[in-house]
Amino acid sequence: MGIPAIEIKDLWFAYDRIPVLKEVRFTLQxxxxxxxxxxxxxxxxxxxxxxxxxxxxxxxxIQILGRKPRxxxxxxxYVPQSTDINLTFPISVFELALMGRLSRxxxxxxxxxxxxxxxxxxxxxxxMWDYRFWPVGNLSGGQRQRIFIARALAVEPAILFLDExxxxxxxxxETGLYEILDxxxxxxxxxxxTHDVGVVSRYVKSVACVNHTxxxxxxxxxxxxxxxxxxKCPVDLVAHGLPHRVLPEHEGE
Amino acid sequence: MWEALHFEFMxxxxxxxxxxxxxCGVVGTLVVVNRxxxxxxxxxHAAYGGIGMALYFGISPLIGAGVFSVGSSLIMGxxxxxxxxxxxxxxxxxxxxxxxMGVIFVDLTPGYHVDLMSxxxxxxxAVPKSDLYFMFPLDLVIILVVLFxxxxxxxxxxxxxxxxxxxxxxxxxxxxxxCMIGFSVVMIIRIVGLILVIALLSIPPYxxxxxxxxxxxxxxxxxxxxxxxxxxxxxxxxxxNLTSGAAIILVAGAGFFLTLALDRFSLSDQSQNAEV
Numbered sequence: 061m062g063i064p065a066i067e068i069k070d071l072w073f074a075y076d077r078i079p080v081l082k083e084v085r086f087t088l089q090x091x092x093x094x095x096x097x098x099x100x101x102x103x104x105x106x107x108x109x110x111x112x113x114x115x116x117x118x119x120x121x122i123q124i125l126g127r128k129p130r131x132x133x134x135x136x137x138y139v140p141q142s143t144d145i146n147l148t149f150p151i152s153v154f155e156l157a158l159m160g161r162l163s164r165x166x167x168x169x170x171x172x173x174x175x176x177x178x179x180x181x182x183x184x185x186x187x188m189w190d191y192r193f194w195p196v197g198n199l200s201g202g203q204r205q206r207i208f209i210a211r212a213l214a215v216e217p218a219i220l221f222l223d224e225x226x227x228x229x230x231x232x233x234e235t236g237l238y239e240i241l242d243x244x245x246x247x248x249x250x251x252x253x254t255h256d257v258g259v260v261s262r263y264v265k266s267v268a269c270v271n272h273t274x275x276x277x278x279x280x281x282x283x284x285x286x287x288x289x290x291x292k293c294p295v296d297l298v299a300h301g302l303p304h305r306v307l308p309e310h311e312g313e
Numbered sequence: 314m315w316e317a318l319h320f321e322f323m324x325x326x327x328x329x330x331x332x333x334x335x336x337c338g339v340v341g342t343l344v345v346v347n348r349x350x351x352x353x354x355x356x357x358h359a360a361y362g363g364i365g366m367a368l369y370f371g372i373s374p375l376i377g378a379g380v381f382s383v384g385s386s387l388i389m390g391x392x393x394x395x396x397x398x399x400x401x402x403x404x405x406x407x408x409x410x411x412x413x414m415g416v417i418f419v420d421l422t423p424g425y426h427v428d429l430m431s432x433x434x435x436x437x438x439a440v441p442k443s444d445l446y447f448m449f450p451l452d453l454v455i456i457l458v459v460l461f462x463x464x465x466x467x468x469x470x471x472x473x474x475x476x477x478x479x480x481x482x483x484x485x486x487x488x489x490x491x492c493m494i495g496f497s498v499v500m501i502i503r504i505v506g507l508i509l510v511i512a513l514l515s516i517p518p519y520x521x522x523x524x525x526x527x528x529x530x531x532x533x534x535x536x537x538x539x540x541x542x543x544x545x546x547x548x549x550x551x552x553x554n555l556t557s558g559a560a561i562i563l564v565a566g567a568g569f570f571l572t573l574a575l576d577r578f579s580l581s582d583q584s585q586n587a588e589v
Binding site: 112133134140146148150151155156159160163164168170211215 | 464472475479480528530
């Protein structure tokens with residue numbers, strides 16, 4: 061199978077004293093398409109930031125493509141959760157998407173024509189090319205999200221991480237986005253944090269449920285234990301595009 | 314106004330005004346978009362400690378201010394990168410301790426210090442030619458650094474987390490920015506004094522941000538606004554014999570409120586149009 065995309069062993073993390081994540085371990089092969097589900101405050105975004113090397117684990121190891129996250133991050137694409145930071149910032153759509161072409165090796169040099177062509181193609185792909193000169197702050201949340209996705213794709217990543225990419229986009233683009241991700245998944249490993257268990261289950265190959273600990277399911281099935289652990293309440297599931305109920309309804313806590 | 318240019322001090326003052334405005338426009342833009350206005354105020358006031366110390370030891374106050382200003386900006390930079398939530402405390406402490414040190418050193422220095430007011434409120438009319446030889450290269454260095462790392466500064470200012478994931482040395486760039494703020498503050502102290510540094514660093518970029526949508530244009534425009542404010546302020550100060558630093562800031566302040574008023578006006582205009 062080659063080097064795993066992600067290999068995490070006995071990971072612990074805390075912002076101060078109370079552990080946010082404990083005993084997390086899983087291995088994700090390259091070419092996988094993993095959904096991370098779980099309740100708010102359960103540590104999903106924290107886990108993502110650990111894998112990206114933005115945060116350092118307190119204990120345990122993370123290997124991304126066989127290396128430390130910091131050494132692998134040039135090959136990681138990332139779509140952050142909130143795109144409404146800095147709304148008054150003077151930056152255009154094109155400039156923002158171009159940030160995906162930043163790299164350490166070309167530090168201090170201008171963007172090349174090739175960079176610009178790649179970004180132009182991606183903006184067309186997410187339907188934002190007509191807005192390329194617009195200030196980012198003047199766009200709707202869904203439009204901004206598309207630009208952030210284009211920016212992450214501009215990295216030409218080996219692994220693409222998305223933190224609730226469909227939180228503020230319309231249904232139409234949501235399906236469109238997963239079609240894009242599905243297409244990309246032929247070459248790129250995709251990891252997506254999501255609440256939309258229903259939509260995502262048609263595309264994902266594996267599911268991890270995070271609620272301080274992590275439960276990993278390699279076949280993309282969402283098991284009852286996962287849901288119990290994650291939400292502690294009845295959840296309707298639509299699995300693999302077939303509108304059938306996976307789980308029996310059960311009583312809340 | 315033109316006859317005033319026969320005086321060398323007036324020509325020096327104008328040149329100093331232009332040089333400082335350019336530094337303010339470029340660095341101030343980064344200060345404003347990174348929300349570091351308060352940090353710059355802290356740096357300026359901490360610099361007073363250096364001025365007092367320089368007077369006590371009999372060296373050039375410019376050197377004292379420079380060392381303290383760059384030193385305190387690096388400390389604040391390091392703290393703000395390490396623990397964002399404690400930044401304001403450290404700023405406040407360095408602000409006050411720097412000022413207090415300055416006052417104590419001045420107390421300890423024998424003699425009469427009429428000149429100190431000029432560090433509090435600036436003395437653009439007393440800028441010697443030698444200061445210009447320090448300001449011009451500094452401008453040049455600031456412009457070159459920002460041009461060279463423009464896309465990186467844009468990236469860390471907008472989204473430092475993403476820049477970090479891309480492998481950009483975010484911390485090093487921030488410390489570079491803090492260095493530039495420190496040196497600019499020393500220049501600005503000469504013109505409007507340490508009490509008014511914040512205004513000259515933040516008002517021109519604020520106005521420029523309203524009318525432009527790119528960081529580069531914002532830098533150029535705020536430099537031009539800065540030049541406009543200093544020239545008008547300088548003229549008012551010369552014509553009516555007023556403190557130059559305060560006159561410059563009041564002109565900038567007038568520009569600020571005018572922008573706010575125009576902004577309001579055009580907003581209500583738009584909403585009216587929208588209703589129709």
